[in-house]
Amino acid sequence: MRAEIITSGTELLLGDLVDTNAAYLSRQLRGLGITVHYRTTVGDNEERTAEAIALAMRRADLVIITGGLGPTVDDVTRQAVARATGRPLVLHPELLAAIEARFRSFGYRMTENNIQQAYIPAGAVVIENPVGTAPCFAVETPTGAVIALPGVPRELEYLMEHAVIPYLRERFGLHEVIKTRVLKTCAIGESAVDQRIADLMQSRNPTIGLNAHPGQTDVRITAKAATEEEAERLLDEMEARVRERLGDSIYGTGAQTLEEVVLQLLQARGETLAVLETVTGGQLTQRLASVRDVVGFAGGIVAAAERAVSAIGATWDESGDACLAAQTVANAVRHRFGATYGLAVVGAQGGSAIAFAGPAASDCQILTRPTRDAFGRTWVVTTALNLLRRHILSR
Amino acid sequence: MRAEIITSGTELLLGDLVDTNAAYLSRQLRGLGITVHYRTTVGDNEERTAEAIALAMRRADLVIITGGLGPTVDDVTRQAVARATGRPLVLHPELLAAIEARFRSFGYRMTENNIQQAYIPAGAVVIENPVGTAPCFAVETPTGAVIALPGVPRELEYLMEHAVIPYLRERFGLHEVIKTRVLKTCAIGESAVDQRIADLMQSRNPTIGLNAHPGQTDVRITAKAATEEEAERLLDEMEARVRERLGDSIYGTGAQTLEEVVLQLLQARGETLAVLETVTGGQLTQRLASVRDVVGFAGGIVAAAERAVSAIGATWDESGDACLAAQTVANAVRHRFGATYGLAVVGAQGGSAIAFAGPAASDCQILTRPTRDAFGRTWVVTTALNLLRRHILSR
Numbered sequence: 081m082r083a084e085i086i087t088s089g090t091e092l093l094l095g096d097l098v099d100t101n102a103a104y105l106s107r108q109l110r111g112l113g114i115t116v117h118y119r120t121t122v123g124d125n126e127e128r129t130a131e132a133i134a135l136a137m138r139r140a141d142l143v144i145i146t147g148g149l150g151p152t153v154d155d156v157t158r159q160a161v162a163r164a165t166g167r168p169l170v171l172h173p174e175l176l177a178a179i180e181a182r183f184r185s186f187g188y189r190m191t192e193n194n195i196q197q198a199y200i201p202a203g204a205v206v207i208e209n210p211v212g213t214a215p216c217f218a219v220e221t222p223t224g225a226v227i228a229l230p231g232v233p234r235e236l237e238y239l240m241e242h243a244v245i246p247y248l249r250e251r252f253g254l255h256e257v258i259k260t261r262v263l264k265t266c267a268i269g270e271s272a273v274d275q276r277i278a279d280l281m282q283s284r285n286p287t288i289g290l291n292a293h294p295g296q297t298d299v300r301i302t303a304k305a306a307t308e309e310e311a312e313r314l315l316d317e318m319e320a321r322v323r324e325r326l327g328d329s330i331y332g333t334g335a336q337t338l339e340e341v342v343l344q345l346l347q348a349r350g351e352t353l354a355v356l357e358t359v360t361g362g363q364l365t366q367r368l369a370s371v372r373d374v375v376g377f378a379g380g381i382v383a384a385a386e387r388a389v390s391a392i393g394a395t396w397d398e399s400g401d402a403c404l405a406a407q408t409v410a411n412a413v414r415h416r417f418g419a420t421y422g423l424a425v426v427g428a429q430g431g432s433a434i435a436f437a438g439p440a441a442s443d444c445q446i447l448t449r450p451t452r453d454a455f456g457r458t459w460v461v462t463t464a465l466n467l468l469r470r471h472i473l474s475r
Numbered sequence: 476m477r478a479e480i481i482t483s484g485t486e487l488l489l490g491d492l493v494d495t496n497a498a499y500l501s502r503q504l505r506g507l508g509i510t511v512h513y514r515t516t517v518g519d520n521e522e523r524t525a526e527a528i529a530l531a532m533r534r535a536d537l538v539i540i541t542g543g544l545g546p547t548v549d550d551v552t553r554q555a556v557a558r559a560t561g562r563p564l565v566l567h568p569e570l571l572a573a574i575e576a577r578f579r580s581f582g583y584r585m586t587e588n589n590i591q592q593a594y595i596p597a598g599a600v601v602i603e604n605p606v607g608t609a610p611c612f613a614v615e616t617p618t619g620a621v622i623a624l625p626g627v628p629r630e631l632e633y634l635m636e637h638a639v640i641p642y643l644r645e646r647f648g649l650h651e652v653i654k655t656r657v658l659k660t661c662a663i664g665e666s667a668v669d670q671r672i673a674d675l676m677q678s679r680n681p682t683i684g685l686n687a688h689p690g691q692t693d694v695r696i697t698a699k700a701a702t703e704e705e706a707e708r709l710l711d712e713m714e715a716r717v718r719e720r721l722g723d724s725i726y727g728t729g730a731q732t733l734e735e736v737v738l739q740l741l742q743a744r745g746e747t748l749a750v751l752e753t754v755t756g757g758q759l760t761q762r763l764a765s766v767r768d769v770v771g772f773a774g775g776i777v778a779a780a781e782r783a784v785s786a787i788g789a790t791w792d793e794s795g796d797a798c799l800a801a802q803t804v805a806n807a808v809r810h811r812f813g814a815t816y817g818l819a820v821v822g823a824q825g826g827s828a829i830a831f832a833g834p835a836a837s838d839c840q841i842l843t844r845p846t847r848d849a850f851g852r853t854w855v856v857t858t859a860l861n862l863l864r865r866h867i868l869s870r
């Protein structure tokens with residue numbers, strides 16, 4: 081089966097936006113064993129968008145177009161798909177009801193132009209969009225389909241995973257299973273990971289790839305098989321071999337985040353964590369506070385040093401020993417929020433001091449990497465969370 | 476003048492690489508006043524690449540293709556351009572000499588397949604590439620040219636700046652200037668913005684486009700003119716007309732963020748802000764703490780309601796009046812950090828209560844939108860920041 085991807089949006093043609101959706105869709109189709117020969121980007125112009133769709137339909141079985149489903153005059157995808165597929169646009173009553181309901185839930189009133197969003201090509205299959213207002217649809221063709229999806233990455237990715245991929249598998253009987261598993265490591269560099277598993281990275285199936293992030297490296301294992309079970313078995317075998325090499329540098333798998341793992345470790349022990357940060361732009365607090373369905377986070381304070389310290393009723397250690405000061409603050413924030421552990425990230429000679437304080441122990445590290453840029457902040461926060469994780473695991 | 480961009484490389488179609496070259500080239504051409512109607516991505520396949528070039532030549536005057544100029548068998552751009560333009564590939568002696576010289580300078584010996592790189596379409600203009608080994612060239616056509624450039628971003632950007640842009644300006648007498656200005660609005664839906672300026676959005680020059688984000692809509696004005704001054708004048712005129720319609724729903728321009736604008740308003744008045752949030756995952760604190768070079772942010776506290784309140788030594792208003800409770804907390808956090816204003820976002824009946832407290836006044840809003848997903852949290856935080864912004868402006 082052959083597919084083409086069309087991304088629409090004048091902001092793409094102006095270069096204001098880098099087209100990450102195109103790469104995302106390419107990876108998803110590849111995961112289904114679908115070949116992509118061409119990708120096209122068009123602006124918010126109905127005629128050119130319709131031409132691009134018509135051309136893609138001549139060259140491929142499946143056409144996926146993103147963007148241009150909004151309520152404004154420059155959202156032309158509905159009309160363009162209608163023209164290219166020779167179907168009139170018709171009002172879809174259930175879509176209209178769904179849009180109205182969503183607006184009510186926001187406390188907004190639906191405007192005239194939102195009604196346009198309820199018009200889709202005659203006979204199109206509606207793809208429900210629980211994460212946005214743009215209605216999506218698939219027009220089935222003799223050899224495949226033209227599928228219109230939102231340009232908002234969050235919505236696009238949700239709909240691909242929950243609606244489009246299952247639909248494509250079922251409708252076109254795509255049976256080759258390609259499964260991926262990600263092992264997440266931290267506090268070990270990409271090249272160190274590479275050295276320890278270089279031989280495994282030669283494997284053809286499963287294949288192994290590395291993705292580096294600040295302070296973290298993902299090990300991505302991808303297996304092809306005829307059945308889910310077979311693919312899972314291949315992944316299990318390779319995961320076991322990778323774990324032998326990397327040990328507890330692997331903190332989690334898949335979508336797990338380091339902050340989530342730390343809070344789960346604490347929750348399992350009936351313990352909690354409070355944090356204070358002065359040089360990391362609120363990232364430590366925000367990452368912990370964003371973890372869902374875990375109760376381990378007691379609270380966080382973000383402020384410049386003096387204000388932060390006075391806010392928790394502590395006094396800044398003047399002895400000049402950054403580690404001592406950081407541990408004092410970690411202990412104070414722990415008491416302020418009535419938490420089991422306190423974790424502090426404070427400035428120290430252009431870098432930072434990361435410290436935790438708990439019922440039985442406290443520890444500190446001095447990090448020289450500056451926290452002015454986002455990369456540095458992320459690296460420091462990750463290192464601080466891992467310092468606490470190591471301590472919890474060691475008990 | 477009209478252009479098309481073709482980026483070639485199977486790694487792009489597999490999604491292993493995000494196509495930043497396409498966005499870069501789009502920005503460069505836009506700056507020259509050249510309109511781009513289509514962008515295409517093809518794999519390392521001679522026939523399909525030739526077809527893509529031929530199609531682009533029918534639709535546009537200028538075609539720029541990147542990638543596929545290397546020495547390996549899957550580098551097919553030279554052959555594809557030759558096919559599409561109907562020119563045979565001929566050995567270019569000076570290119571061969573240049574390649575040999577470059578290899579000598581590295582202490583490498585030139586391999587057979589490097590000689591392939593010295594073959595370019597007959598009559599093509601050579602574009603010297605001092606930053607790489609891939610020879611680049613332009614095949615001039617009756618109305619324009621087909622230009623082949625490297626896929627390596629560093630090489631591509633160097634050659635565009637130092638060779639291609641000067642060539643295009645001189646060869647095609649391009650004197651047009653294109654300038655863009657973005658007006659950022661919040662607390663007004665995209666469709667409401669659309670309704671208020673629908674007539675202005677019909678304008679051909681400047682053009683207007685909308686970009687929606689949670690709780691915010693960007694209005695993008697793009698003007699074409701013969702001179703910088705003329706373009707700025709067109710932008711000024713249109714900006715004034717848009718501002719008449721949208722008033723102080725416009726909080727800023729360009730890259731300004733709402734949190735940055737709020738802190739700048741406070742800084743200009745010698746005032747500061749402290750925040751407390753219980754249901755927005757630390758986003759309010761993190762956004763304010765991440766603003767650079769502005770001193771208005773005193774600090775933030777992120778925690779579940781009871782803990783947050785006790786952390787600032789306040790008591791939770793039990794009367795069940797969420798607004799009263801939120802204002803009490805806003806006032807308490809303000810005092811805790813010694814700030815001029817306190818801003819609080821707390822849970823209220825599945826939604827949230829947003830409140831500020833200042834020296835002279837305090838106010839509150841109840842929001843029904845849930846804060847469970849990132850979109851909802853961003854929307855609530857934006858609405859809270861805008862509540863304070865409106866108050867500061869109203870004084």
